[in-house]
Amino acid sequence: MPPEDSGAWLLERMRQQIGLKTLAASRLLDFGCGVRFTQAILDHRIPIRSYTGVDCFAEMIGFLRSTVRDRRFSYVLLDAHHSLYNPKGRPLSNETELPLPLHAFDIVSLFSVITHQSPDDAVFIFTLLRRHTAAQGRLLFTCFLDAGIAGFEDRSPDKNGGRCFYNPDFLTRLVEDCGWRIVQRAPGDGPLIGDSFVCALA
Template sequence: MELLEKPCGGSGHFAETLPDTSANQCRNRPMASYQSLLSADPPPAFAYIEPPFEFNSQNVSKYPPEVTGSLVLNSISRRLGWHSLAGMRLLDLGCGVRLARAIVNLQMPIGLYAGVDVNAASIAWLKENVQDARLRFEHLDMHNALYNPAGAHPADDELSRRGLTGFDAACMLSVVTHQDPDDTRKLLRMLHACVRPGGQLYFTAFLDEAIEAYVDKEAGQPRAWTSYNPDFLIGLVAECGWAVKAIYAGSVLHQPALVCDRL
């Protein structure tokens, strides 16, 4: 194919021009208008919550809650053997606000997250401000020497009677660390009624092989820091219909954790 030539200005030089191809023809098309280029696409979902509560230690609270919350949720999911939280139903007893904040603000996938806590103010705030059908919150008035000394002593089926049943797993983060053995038994039995057959339990606890069974380490502040002998705790868990199948050492951002199967 021959190239066409034409003079450039009056310099006597010649410039080569490309053959008249379809690519060149595109240059001659009319420019598209703004209205013709507008495309329909719904805006991405967006939600943000900032609960005015802080329940974590200084080692944890110095980082953004979404960062540590997503780390914990991903650890739970991985250690329970889940590919992800998508479609899973998780009951969080002693929920605080951190995991809910991570799920909402980072748009983390989950089937259902149900948070239960003795702190009435934080639960009321979450109920009022979280507009997400995947999240549910319940206040539980239950005695604890540190957090709720005037609290009630609910029955083992208190949560299941509220319709909190059929969960794939339950978790307790920094809860057993503030319970004596009797209160720990109560919590384990309550959760047993909420988790489906074949489901699992994930909870954290301070473990000390040097003690006989259980120690309340802060004599002047009951339940501020409780530790369990690992074998004693494994037996206590078994009394309540669970079997410990794995124990993970703690880290700066995550206490030692036990993974259990529902029997």
């Protein structure tokens, strides 16, 4: 499936799961953005108030900034360390910040992000994004689950965050400790899309 089509499918899935009739009034913060949502919104003319993409891939962010002319779109480079995707980046910490307004986004999405994060980095990410979520906003993330493990397992061959699994109860406590409450959950779709969770500010 081309990225613009997979992006449109994910946006529609997200819209339905959050319970919106349309994304037209939504300010979307897409953490770990890639290019597919940008392509989907533009190619399929999906109505949206604004789209802000955040990623650690500098070349891609530079490309998007230089080629996307639609004023609804903006992009942020977060030079965050990841053993697989950005090994030379800066480790996430409580001091990590985004150059974005606080409490300004109606939807925050993390598709296939927590699937590549250790619990420590997941905590930093959930805590960071909480600052930028509007009072009635929603956060949606996907995660691979396994009730048979104690807490967390990195199942990638090199143990570099390639494919991470969480115990559901462990994940719930982690999310709640970061100031969120889970309001909706849906099963994964195939081997690549993990279970998805919708969260509200606690």
